[in-house]
Amino acid sequence: MTGPELSSTVRLMLNGAPQELTVDNRTTLLDLLRDRLDHTGTKKGCDHGQCGACTVLIDGRRANSCLLLAVAVDGREVTTVEGLEDDEPHPMQAAFLAHDAFQCGYCTPGQICSAIGMLDELAEGWPSAVTAGPVHLDDAEIRERMSGNLCRCAAYPNIVAAIREVAGGD
Numbered sequence: 001m002t003g004p005e006l007s008s009t010v011r012l013m014l015n016g017a018p019q020e021l022t023v024d025n026r027t028t029l030l031d032l033l034r035d036r037l038d039h040t041g042t043k044k045g046c047d048h049g050q051c052g053a054c055t056v057l058i059d060g061r062r063a064n065s066c067l068l069l070a071v072a073v074d075g076r077e078v079t080t081v082e083g084l085e086d087d088e089p090h091p092m093q094a095a096f097l098a099h100d101a102f103q104c105g106y107c108t109p110g111q112i113c114s115a116i117g118m119l120d121e122l123a124e125g126w127p128s129a130v131t132a133g134p135v136h137l138d139d140a141e142i143r144e145r146m147s148g149n150l151c152r153c154a155a156y157p158n159i160v161a162a163i164r165e166v167a168g169g170d
Contacts, residue, residue: 010074014039015083023070030054030065033080041081041109045150052149055110055117056080062117064148081109084116092116095162103153111149115163118145122167137167 011020014037023032030047033039033056042065045053049067056065057079084090092112095101102108122145128135129144142160151159 008071008074010070012073012075013077015079025069025071027070028066029056029063029068029070029073029078032070033065033078039080039082043106043109045107045110050150051107051110052114053107053110055114055149057113057117060117060120062114079113081112084112090116091166092162095165096159099158099162099165101155101158101162103151103155107149107151107153111146111151111159114146114149115159115166118142119163119167121145137164137169139164142167 007022007024009020009022010032011018013019014033019037021032021036023036030042030044033042034044042056043053044066045051047066049064052064054064054066055062057063058068058073059077060079081093084093088094089097090112092115096108096112101111122135122137126135128141130141135141139160142163143156146159146163
């Protein structure tokens with residue numbers, strides 16, 4: 001049963017398009033995206049924030065949509081894997097294809113969104129996740145920064161190669 005005290009109106013920009021919906025206050029962003037807005041590229045993996053399959057970009061920052069209530073994104077910009085390409089695939093999407101950085105593909109949308117967010121964090125000057133001092137985006141640094149995204153098929157070497165290419169190191 002829902003009532004005014006159990007629901008809220010949420011206004012957000014989803015992949016550049018304004019959305020306004022009334023949602024149950026307990027609805028996660030992941031469920032809103034998949035069940036109400038039909039953006040099924042974002043995957044439900046563990047539903048506990050441990051696998052990263054549900055990673056999206058919120059105001060350009062990566063976030064696990066399974067842990068975030070939809071009401072928390074009111075007034076914010078949400079980008080899913082569907083919103084990354086215009087007329088051409090996003091460079092990260094193209095690199096994932098070129099490096100065969102997927103097998104079953106289930107984690108791929110979250111991996112791609114997380115990789116884009118990770119490179120943006122690096123551009124903003126976030127410190128090294130591996131060593132003290134200047135950031136050197138080597139394979140160890142990429143792996144550490146992407147450690148919140150699991151690939152059950154173990155395509156990690158190809159994922160790292162794709163990210164390295166987009167970062168300009170390959």
